[in-house]
Amino acid sequence: MDSLFNHRKKDKVVVILGATGTGKTKLAIDLAHHFPPAEIVNSDKMQVYKGLDITTNKVTKEECGGVTHHLLGIVDPNSNFTANDFCHHATSAIGSIIGRDGLPIIAGGSNSYIDALVNHHPDFRLNYECCFLWVDVSLPVLHSSLNARVDRMIEAGQVDEVREFFDPYADYTKGIRRAIGVPEFDEFLRAEATTDEKTKNKILEDAISRIKVNNCTLANLQVQKIQRLYTLWKRNMHRLDATEVFLKKGYEEVWEEHVLAKSLRVMHKFLYNDKNHVSSENDVLATVSAAMATATH
Numbered sequence: 001m002d003s004l005f006n007h008r009k010k011d012k013v014v015v016i017l018g019a020t021g022t023g024k025t026k027l028a029i030d031l032a033h034h035f036p037p038a039e040i041v042n043s044d045k046m047q048v049y050k051g052l053d054i055t056t057n058k059v060t061k062e063e064c065g066g067v068t069h070h071l072l073g074i075v076d077p078n079s080n081f082t083a084n085d086f087c088h089h090a091t092s093a094i095g096s097i098i099g100r101d102g103l104p105i106i107a108g109g110s111n112s113y114i115d116a117l118v119n120h121h122p123d124f125r126l127n128y129e130c131c132f133l134w135v136d137v138s139l140p141v142l143h144s145s146l147n148a149r150v151d152r153m154i155e156a157g158q159v160d161e162v163r164e165f166f167d168p169y170a171d172y173t174k175g176i177r178r179a180i181g182v183p184e185f186d187e188f189l190r191a192e193a194t195t196d197e198k199t200k201n202k203i204l205e206d207a208i209s210r211i212k213v214n215n216c217t218l219a220n221l222q223v224q225k226i227q228r229l230y231t232l233w234k235r236n237m238h239r240l241d242a243t244e245v246f247l248k249k250g251y252e253e254v255w256e257e258h259v260l261a262k263s264l265r266v267m268h269k270f271l272y273n274d275k276n277h278v279s280s281e282n283d284v285l286a287t288v289s290a291a292m293a294t295a296t297h
Contacts, residue, residue, distance in 0.1 A: 010129040016107040018135035019219040028107035032067040039068040039097045043108030049077045049176035077176035083116035111225040131270040132237035146215045184210045
């Protein structure tokens with residue numbers, strides 16, 4: 001009986017990893033459109049909280065493209081959502097998705113959450129088989145992209161967003177206030193009402209610079225963590241080099257060629273054990289183009 005139990009078929013889960021700003025959410029949504037009915041379980045520890053959508057870079061309703069997301073903007077921003085909390089809510093969401101004959105796709109940058117779920121949660125280990133997709137970008141290229149993203153977030157109104165959330169007595173070690181882009185503005189928000197314009201602008205520039213540095217530091221740490229996880233999961237972990245996507249014009253075309261096409265090959269083999277489902281690179285690209293055309297009409 002034990003032998004039969006240990007070899008029973010497990011349900012399949014896709015896990016998308018990568019440093020901040022590499023395109024994990026985009027890949028998750030693209031794959032969800034290609035393998036319906038799929039739903040996404042967020043594993044970003046700041047995006048689980050309500051509020052600060054610009055600062056935490058939450059996916060917009062338009063970007064979701066109709067794909068259901070779980071654990072996104074659901075938690076009280078003043079509470080602490082732990083790895084154990086994530087495991088509890090994620091397993092519940094995954095079970096509900098599979099109960100609807102859907103494919104669960106876990107995506108987010110908080111590798112400690114993924115580690116806790118996949119390596120240390122007994123029920124998950126017992127019931128699920130994972131395919132890991134690692135979206136990787138050369139760090140110098142990624143750092144440049146992250147800096148540009150900060151500038152776009154500032155233009156989109158991040159300072160106003162954080163100002164509305166500002167509490168001079170708040171604890172920056174709890175909840176959403178730990179997010180990069182919140183504590184860095186504390187000095188500016190305290191000083192802006194009583195400081196001259198020149199000094200105020202200098203404090204703001206310094207805050208933005210610290211956000212850029214902290215984002216790049218985070219990306220470095222995330223890559224180090226993923227490399228450690230790779231030693232545990234390398235049999236089922238597939239690296240997708242997205243560097244060219246960030247270097248070349250024609251983003252969608254390069255994305256399809258360098259990231260999505262390989263992901264589709266991996267996914268077909270994982271889900272259907274079909275090594276020959278897509279016979280050539282051209283077939284993959286044709287399949288991708290058809291899927292993208294369908295999604296946009």
